Amino acid sequence: MFLLFFQLLRNLKIPSKNLKSFSWDKAGLRLAIASDHLLYFANIKPDYKWGYCSSSIIYHYTKPERNEICVVFWETVKDIKYVKYMNSFVNIATHGDYCCIVTKSEEMEDQFVLVLCNSIGTPLEQKYVEMEPVFILMTKTHVIMASREAFYLWHFKNPKKATSLLVSSSKKSRRERLYHIDVEPSPSATQSDVIDFSVAFQGTNNPICCMCASENILLIARMSGVVHRYSLPHVLLEHKYNFNTIASLMEMNCNLTILALVDNYGVLSMYNLNGYKDNNGKSSNTEQLNFDRKDVWNIKWANDNPNLFALMEKERMLVVRGIEPEEPVSSKGYLCHFSDLQIKTVLLENIMTYPQNPTKDFVIDIEIKSLRDTREMLTKVSLEEALHFIEKNPHPRLWRLLAETALEAMDTGIAEQAFVHCQDYYGIQFVKKLNNQQIDAIKKAEVLCYFHKFDEAEQLYVSIDRWDLAVAMRKKMGDWFRVLHLLTSNSSGDDNQLEEAWNAIGDYFADRQQW
Template identity: 40%
Template sequence: MFSYLSKKIAIPNNAKLKCIAWNGEQGWIACGGEQGMLKVLKLEDVKAIADVSPGGQGLNANQTLQGHADSVVVAAWNEQHNKLTTSDSNGLIIVWTLHKGLWFEEMINNRNKSVVSDMRWAADGSKICIIYADGAVIVGGVDGNRIWGKELDMQLTLLDWSPDGRRLLFCTAAGDCHSIDAGGNPVSKVPLHCVMGTTGSGAALVQFYSYSGQHLRTLRVPGTGINALAWEKGGLRIALAVESFVYFANVQPNYHWAYFAGTVVYAFSKPDRAEACVVFWDVQTHETHAKYVRRLVTVKAAGQHCILVTRGEETGQCNVILCDAIGTPVDSNATVVEPLCLTMTSTHVVAASGDTRGGEGTSNPITAIAAAPHMLLIGRSSGEVHCYTLPDLVSAGKHTLRCRPQALALNCNSTRMSVIDLHGVLSFYDFLMPAQQPGAQGSGVPTSGEHLAVERKDVWNMLWSEDSPDLFAMMEKGRMGLDPEEPVQCAARLCCFRDLEVTAVMLDDIMKAGIEPEKHQVLQFETRSLRDTRQLLNTVSIADTMQFIEENPHPRLWRALAEHALKARSYDTAEKSFVRCVDYQGIQVVKQLRRMDTPLKQDAEIALYLKQFDEAESLYRRMDRPDLAIDMRMRLGDWFAGGEVKRAVDCCVLLSQWDQAVTLAQEHSIPQIQTLLFKYAAMLLEQQRTMEAVQLYRKAHFHKEAAQLLLQLAKSEAASHGPPLRIKKLYLLAALEVDQLKARMLNIGEQISTGSPGKAGSASTGTAAAAHTLAGLVELEAAGRAGAGAGAAVSAWHGTQAYHFWLLAHRQLYAGNTDAAMRTALHLRKYDDVLDPQDVYSLLGLTAFYNGFFGQCSKAFTRLESLTNIDEAKRESFADLAMSIFMKDPPNDPKTLYETREHGSIKLASLGMTSKPKASKREVCVASGKLIKDMSTAVCCKTCKQYTSYAERQDKDICALCHTQLPLGSSTSLMTSLSYLDTDMEE
């Protein structure tokens, strides 16, 4: 934490102050002093950003209360009932009440025996306890009635109520503490583990401690001693009575917080939960994600991640949790180092504990650490700073400071180091300057680096610029300084300094808001050079502004000039500025603007580049180009820019924009969608835009109509000898559409039958499911009669396989693999109803000839000569070619193939003859065209139901026929699948 004096109020007539009390609810401050001086003050309620610091606050109220004749020594507030109770050195007690903004005397009491040592109201404001120096204790009610009184044999000095009002704690002049209950009955003596020395001289010091007794900070106050102090309710300010002055000190707690990737992560405690609530707040979208973490130690962030350090279940163990911008854990690690100092880069986390090696102890402990992507700094209490390289942790030297570092930071190029010492003094160390002192370990060799003489006092936060090594921002008391500019009144925490803009957050207010931070709690500050550039752009010429930026170069200034030049249509200047700030996208925008012939369109594109989307849309509409406006909104993903759905559909119909009309009607449940759909499809078919009609049917889930058009298109392409690959794709698309039709029809019944959990067996549900299933079967039958049902599915898959093996045989033949090409061509005999038989047997004869299987080649020529759809000249040419081949080589095969034996048995069956097949049917590998001998070595595609051998699959996870994902297979099957290659059967 850090504390600093922020305001000073002088008391008139130099009256020495004796007591001070702060009303935490309304903000009143009571000051009592010598000669009966009693004042009630109130600081202004400040809302403006420029006056956030209490140093900028004035007095909203300043009233002097008359009633005491001697020194006022005790003051106590009753916050619930707006009462002030004061007592002077004669034992006179006065209760003051608030009426119309002024304080008036309500009641007086004087015991006339002793001086009041202390008095306190209970937390609920119902009772007050007053103690006297002679040991008398009186407890009274808010109405002035005495509840009980007691005489104690001790000299009482201080008292306080427990939060629940059930106990009282008394302190004596001897340094003892005693506890009694609310009825005055003694409970126990509270043991103390510290004793204050009696020989020390007075000093105006304020020592801050944590709840665990750890010393946090020492605040020096001008004067000889502090007579009284009072906390503000929020714990962020403290009022000190020093001589005849009231000093106000601000306290900056050590919050658990960090900033990274546009996200503020902070942790706070809730009264009803033991865990710490960690909130991830996106300052751009203002979305929050809350996580609850047990035993949180600290938070750090860098790059795109943050870390949460927690204490483990076991003693001495800590857990480091790496999280992303929404609080999702990415990784975690356990360590025995409980971080006393912690720093983080985008690649490393460095932690230092207070432990020593082997328990030996040290007089030079680590007090601060800092890290950059390639450097680690470790500061020690003696002022030494050790440098190490990252990631190998090789020592890179040692530097000596003239102070004890408490916080270290490196600039963006690691040439300078900022140092904040124990007393809040900011200084700088330059690594590039020659050293003025001998080198380390008395070697006498000078080391580089010098601790500069520049210092700033009362600095509690400092941040280097991310893109300029000489710029930094700092929080000095209640002001933010951007050297060398004038400071700005602000009490925020610095988050980011980039592009001459400082981002800060009002962390005190955010902690009060909890999980619901507000947008105004994020502040943006611009540097003077950026403000001056904007002012010059509005007042002087572009040439003069360019001259100013030349003298003060920065990418952000060049970008501001480029944007202004774009608005002024000074494209030469804009292009030069984009070059200077290395903005390739901006250069391309300038080139695009130069190609445009309409100034209005240029302005629209400029507005679009500057993210002024509404202005760009307005310009597009003025150009009568709503299509460009719609295209812009689509690119932005702004699907909610419109809203008049019915009028939009009507407009699309009038303008013949049928695709958009159908989409809108479907999305917003507008009736007559089928009428619009079929009307638009008929228009597309009339214009010979069949594929667009298919796409329209697919979007509308009219799979039957889409499949019919695809089959027609595939047959038309085949008749005109179109590209075989395109024909295969058309058949495949038709098959997929029919499969989707069947799945859609049958899934309706399944959804109805399982749509009511707990009522699956009801009669109504079963009847509805059966009805929908029957309707689906009827529609499938009707579709089959129309050519797009189950029969169409067989036809579509049959055509897909035909053209797939046709293409595969050609690829194998051109690759020189004639045996595989011939085996694949043998399968094409089953597809002569899809492919041209002349093409099928010509390919079979060619591959058999090159493979030396002249028996199969002879059979192919026989089928070619017997074709009835060829002329006599063609038939004679086939006969002549066969004669020239078989005069040289007899029509015999070197061996009998399994493909021919299986095909032969099928032919006999087709002639109506009973013949036992010589072998069972085997599946064909669609990746190679070979038969699969062992089915355990192949995988079946879930879409086309065809098989692929593991040996041919290799690293490919898609089906060669339909190009869908194949299921994973076992490695054992992959190893044994090599046996399928032996598919030949010798005679």
Template identity: 40%
Template structure:
């Protein structure tokens, strides 16, 4: 930026030397935003040469020979078009002619413009590149520019490339395609990779995009065509009117030109043509017939005959890989410049002026046509008999494709200049609409009608109406697209004249005019006008001419109606004038017909109003109206309003849906009582209730329907196994047991023990649940979990085992009185499970009790409790038991007990030798100071024989009476059984003095209930 020399540009379009001087006429570097692969630097020499470079270091620039003496050049606003003005010599007159050539950023000639005057000196673009100004002599000429936008139209939808929404990055480009529905004014956006072109037909459009994403190339590699090396990949996307991709195809051929009909897509590069048979949901039933001929590909110099294509060049069979290489090695000096496709033929134009005509879909070369220019745009009429051609200078000519030379019109004399858009009518092969500058011309054969001022792009030509869209305003982004302001409907002269004749002259003159200019649209206009005047004969004749069967049926119906007013009402209803039809019915005192009209239109709100205007309306009619109004609100998902009208109409099914969506499940449950038994709606309401977890209510509905099997299935699905088992037993369904067992086994296999325990518990299999809880407690023991957690698990297991005992209770054997007798009735294995769970729970309970007593300094009680732990060496580790016993007895100065504990520790084989040695050293240090005798022995009296017994013994040494352990203190209870407390849940004992400090059982934590135990 300081003017210092940086580098020399690589000029390849001319040979620079010291002896030869070449004057540069223009040097233009586009400074806006552009993709990295688009050339932006243009260098024009006076000697017809143009060099376009991507950047100042581009080693492979694009070289173009403009064919004229270049004077000036300018990029348009987005860098996509380069305009070059200059002069060339007309050798026929030896005069210089002014010309402006428009090139794409890649050097392709887009259009040429002849400019009058002696010498053109410069040019300049308008801000949005929609106009260009040229300085010629002492004048300034202005020209309107009609950009060739990437757009199409189908199904009342305008599809266009939204340039303002395109986002460029350094290595990739993303385009946004807008699908604008002109009826609903809704827009759907579709983000794609760089869009190269699009075309539309019938119900679909095809987008051609370049795949820059490596993932897309990988996907393409797995398609029908094989990609080699770094070849570029392109995708054809078939979309519907909301932008949803229906079908797609990848190819390595660049789609410079694209066409589509109702079953095929044709694309062309500069030297190859590809025809792809696409599939849509409607054609899915015919897929079996399309698989063998998916696509056809051929070189423009080939002469396909249809049979060869089917046998040799069918790419769908995967045999085109080698042929593709051959195509690319072929140098084409006459490239393709335009393409058009109809239902019957395919036209491919070449730069030399040759237009090849191929049949579709068998792809056989039918004819070659020759024009004296390079075609720029082609369009084929509806019956494939004629085509319109616009060349690169804007001259439009007509091309006859019909082989019947006797019936041909002389189309060679039809020639129009400055044409930039053409469109044939879809329903008349002779009607052609074209845009010439800012005027639209309608041709009927060779004869043009009066021009219409219009600047829109032609979307469609059908029913004597042309639809055009103001793309300049939409794509520029200055205005939001709106059907009122951006869609223009234009009518041809015959349609306008027919309207005038019908309004101001008469039916006979209009009929004569229509006979001279026949068209179904004109006959329909005549039929409508005749009907409104009740000229039934003429209306019937017009309906027959336009093949309108509903209209003919209307005429027959009108002839059976004696009243002229009712006839007019029927005519108004036929043409959609429903308010007028209702008024006529009411004036004729036929409220019933007005009601029927509203019912036919599903206007139930108005039908209710008409019902209320008079009497004689039945309850059934009103309920039908309320139900339909409820359906209307339900379709709008206004469930509160729908509920109100369903209640009025007593429509239970609709009411159920409304309550379900309103989540009023209590009211939904009440609907069960409103339904009769065996009603099919009971199954529906049961499914609704089950879907929200209301199992009991769902079972109620199923049982009322008489379907216990579905009720059991609902319980199983909601994991209500207890209720499922009860129902299975009640209705004799043994298969529930097998299902339960399989599900439990699967849960255990998947190591989901808690869920399996819950399953068995809910199913009433308490003993199995207790066994699984015991396994879970053992796992926690292996993981060295807290003793409190392990104790809780064993207590829960024991309580489940007690529940199993309760299920065995009978009138003769009561659980509360005869628990031990119930245990005797069980198998030894099951009885062992019950006792083992309590045994394990006691073990961890007394271990924690001993630790707690030792911590709080109640050392003698700790010794007594620790001595009782010796009965649980099958549950607790022996080392832990004798460790706490040695510690407590040492603290209590009971060295005799302590000595026995150390002796046991030293004899344990389960502990390693180094720890045994530590125990020996610890015992030696203790007994080097103290003797191995108990310093004191506390005794209690046996409640049976009154003999003194050491308080640490669990039984009397004289009479053998056993002393149960107190679950509160761990001491033996030497009192009579009538004076001790026994838990009503776990059946364990406690001394009355000790239990007064508790509100719940120390072992099972159930509420304290006083009772006695008989021994």
């Protein structure tokens, strides 16, 4: 399968030597292949230019009435869309709270612009580069871009760190670097203030085909099957791995010990980057793990567990712990984020069908088996049994789930143990506050407040004639309209409290210029 200009995307093996014909569906996402007396169907997963940044999904589309590209920053929690218009959209990379969008320069034909933005599309910084951005990715501190022949690193300023703003923009040798893939970077070499992009146009017999990076490691794969490992931020060549396969996708786990590699046939392989020693005592830089899957098109490692990752295989998702896969779950989503035993996926095909009006139904959170089993267990067995189970299978999310269930059951002893295990200082202090309270109804109301069930907590306070606690709760929330309602309903408020409430309500309307 090729792009428009015969760039190889993926090889598909058909168990036959006699292919008769093939046909696409109208959406271009399914392919029917006739071979001998059999008919094969293939699902196409387009490599959309999109990203997940903070809690925003970033994608682009074209409007018939406009010449510009419409770039959407969809904040999925509040369901707010921030729309930006650009003359071109080449590529995008995301990491944490920021993204980098690549656009075509309007001033020079072979020039591209790297625009650093936050999660709602506000431009923060930009760089001009004169090389083709075939690949791009981001780490916490760098934007890394590569053509087929060279790779470029930009150490961007992090707006959240005040010290980074003190870095002089004139010191380009520290913030921008460019290397040809055939030339080993020298630790003693220093680059001039002006980047010489002619390096990116020097040919190579072994082009770049894929790359991935973390804060400390950059891996660049080449068509020969060799993968270069560079240290960051100094960009020193540490190893050359020979995997004898053409990589199309690479991802490292959170502690940088295991590499997941998908080749151009969709076969996933796993490699231990720490090396090993064979039976003869010979050391090696890598060890291939006894694990492989076919027809893989997306992978995502957990942010908080180096032995846990999710992969998309055809139209199902598998979660793998170590090298043991769990039961597959039917899913067509693209993987966004994996942490706290929960995977966030997005139905990009649906978004591209309705780009102007995406709904929250297009974003799906999938819990892995251990979290689902623990949640089900807490409804069937005692808290003590659940405590013993989680002690054998510890995870902060499971401890937090146990703590919340124990609070609902008013078992402060187990709740405190669970909060200690998940290192929740606020939760520990909350349990101590409950233990100092003698009235059960007030305890229950405090627990309802903890779970943000404020209306139920207010009703409980009122039912035991503790209007003062209901008023204090609403004040803490800043709900002064409700404070005024409570004060006037029971005539329990004095003039000072009423004056405070009316002044706060006046400030509310003044802030909104509603005089």
